[in-house]
Amino acid sequence: MRKTFLSQNPSVMWFIAFLGLFTLAVAIGSEATGTGLISTSMVKTLGKTLCLCLIAIAMDVVWGYCGILSLGHFAFFGIGGYAIGMWLMYARTEGIVMTSLEGHVIPPTPQEVQDAIGNQIFGVVGSSDFPWLWAFSDSLFLQLLMVVIVPGLLALVFGWLAFRSRVTGVYLSILTQAMTLALSLWLFQNDSGLRGNNGLSGLQNIPGYEDTSQATTSLVFFMGSALALALGYILFAWVVSGKMGSVVQGIRDNEARVRFLGYRVERYKLFIFTLTAVIAGIAGALYYPQAGIINPAEIAPIASIYLAVWVAIGGRGRLYGAVIGAAFVSLLSSWFTGGGAPAINLGFYTILWTDWWLVLLGVSFVCVTLFFPKGIGGLFDYLVRKPS
């Protein structure tokens, strides 16, 4: 009997159904539709969480399925954010500049408009010229293309160099971490052309939709993120099933053996690495308009390690595990650090969770690695007994 894609991946249906219901529930409860059960900031948080889930499944594919512990995927996420942020910032500043120039008797020349925008954007780093990086920033289409092309190209070149010289295992992890570090250090410079440590800000205001309320905007972005997550989930489920998925998992389990069987291991790894980088870029492009600001600190190597932590806690080698891990840890984290958790009074010492949350996270992370290597997702194995 020929197996269909869905029968091979029962989790896809369940996941899509759950995500659909969840989106519907949030849409009904949001302020935009009038019920107001869920605050706009909560909708934003949930939307951002969905983007994090998307990059988490990308991370799961590259690590859990292909065995490459990349500590650089958050860099791709950030690049995606910067790419869309450049357009958002340019277009919005252009709108502001045009409004302020409107009243003048002499209409402005294109050069004058350009100078005024440059002054607005780069004034904070003591410059007013547009760096070459911003060459396409006036075009939404081209910047959207950048969201895909830049992370993809970077991953392609980096991966080609690394896999070609057979850098594997922890060395590759350290190398990807070095790449992330280099990128964030570069972005921290004022003359990198991306406003140094100020980053790009005001991204929550979508040019052309200034009159639309944040409640509506955030709901639209939430639904967009949900759609992207659903599509990403289906795409990755399709990639890791079938023959290609078997080869990829074979590489994870024994790279040398797969190579001896005649497969071009490097090509498979490069494909997975680049594809996940592109998806990470898209996730970033959806995340940062909701976050409103992006700066180089977001790309620091530690962010990529956290990404690996989410996937490990959720359970590697299963896509829904990554989703659970990312959603669980990031929501829990914002609950604890946001002061949502009640302080515990021990009599001699009061545990404030804003101070102790990281300790708890660190320790629980060690425990998960030691005692539940399959993560939270592993619990499903107990619920769904597989015929062995």
Added chain:
Amino acid sequence: MFRHLLMLLCWVGIVGAAQAQDLQPVLQGHAEEIAKPSRSSVSVALDDLAASGAPQVSVFLEQWQDKGVWQREADGVFFFGTETGDDLTLRDIDTGAESSAPTNGFSQLKPNGGVRRLIGTALVQFQLTDPDLARRQSAVDSIARRPEADQLGPLRASIEAEPDAALKARKIQLTNFLSASFGDTSEERIAAITSMATDTSIEARAVMNQILSTKTATPSQTPSGNVARVLTSGDDLSQADAYAQLVAAGLAPTIISAAAIREALAAHVVGGRVGGIPTSQLDTDAGRAKAYAALAAAGTVPPLVTELDQQSAVADMNFYEVYDEPDSAVTDAARATLDSIETRVAAAQTVDLTLDALSLASIYFLAAIGLAITFGVMGVINMAHGEFIMMGAYTGYVVQLFVPDYTLSIIIALPLAFAVTFAAGVVMERLVIRHLYHRPLETLLATFGISIALQQLAKNIFGTQARPLTSPGWLDGAWVISDVIQISYIRIAIFVLALLFLGLILFVLKRTRLGLEVRAVTQNPGMAASMGINPDRINMMTFGLGSGIAGIAGVAIGLYAKVTSEMGADYIVQSFMTVVVGGVGNVWGTLAGASLIGFLQKGIEWFNPSNTLAAQTYMVLFIILFIQFRPKGIVAQKGRAAAD
């Protein structure tokens, strides 16, 4: 003025030595200027006082400067006076005879600041030959601070009789500086300038640079004056800058800027049109130029300076810089001397840079060597290594809270930091690492968990602000070899510490039973176990050793940087790269890696000193490329150990 003084001095030499003269008559000769001195009038009096050659002059000048001179109002005679209550103790200026009188017949001389400075300058020549070494020294220092032409004579005269060798050398050097700048004849100045060719001090360079100071000359057809450099339009000087020079010299009309055009247009809008052109068409430069040309033709605005006008204005002009110093022979000599000095300075800077790089390399080495053991020898990725460095530093801080003596506290802190982090390492190995030996990637994540927990714990205990770890007094300051080459003692200490550790670790690994067993377990745990070695114990000890060294590195790093909960995180990526670049599993490799990274970072910083971030970025990029070509590091493992 200078010549004047020199002549007077000669005269003093002849006349003054012959007879001891009374000072009072000289003073009375200038009674007006001395009693009510001003900056302009006092110099004549000072010159005559110096010329009198009386031995009391320097005492008088000092007292005058300190407001210790009083004048009797009745006859205008000057006395040295000290006020005691209503009375005045008077001392005769020439004889020194003491007397006493009520204050209200006398007025105190109170020279203002400017006059006191002039008195000070006049005093210098007396102080230069003072029997007291300290006073001569301070006179020389004051000349060095504010070199002036009239100090050259007294300074030169004082060299001969100077008994102190060091001060004599200093006086000769200073005389050279002064005569290079203020010498009488070109020959004298050139000789002084040439004699400075080997002097790399900042002062010598400053003297040369001052002689070689240039200014932009007014552009003209034929250059005149001592030309430093002719600027060719296009290469050294953009056309816009060249034209700006012409405008500044009043040789060409000002360019009408885009903003000025805009304003001019806005001011002449008539019925929605400017010069006959509708305002809606003014949104291009061409449209604006047309409208402006129409206005200019009508004579309402000055005509536009076109690109062509600028070109032709600039074309037949010479743009050049001239030296402030008119004598070209002097500037040529100074240029040659400065070149020679700068060659030497460059050589010295290379040495200085090498020292800097060495010290940076030793810091990286210290931070990474513990990691080289746990990662290199055992293959365990310990992301919490940075936090062990931090624990060591905090241990040092806590010890200093209890032991106030800094030397003693450092001596206690070093072994204590080792003990604390050794224990932490052993506990971590027993509880966590042991269970993950076959899952290296998960070790990375588990130790990362420990790392964030430890970092936050440190933040909870010690707070977020930086804590000081004070070094003992004998480590303060720097070893100054020359004006260019210097290195702080603390960096030397870290260098020595790094060398010590290199030796110690090599000794432990190569010459002790433990080292033998560690190497055996590294190469083949199964075989080592069957030979009676307990791999569990060895792994524990190795991990403890690596962690303990991180603790000591923490104390060393804490001494020159601040102790914060994040200090470990700053070093962890760098340390991993050091180990990977150097080659895993080899102490020499770590040394090579640390040296490469240290020298590289300093080298890149030298090219672009203002931007350490860029230096780090380029260094990381270089390391990424380096690993492409030597994936196993500088010192690659060979044989079976390298198999995986």
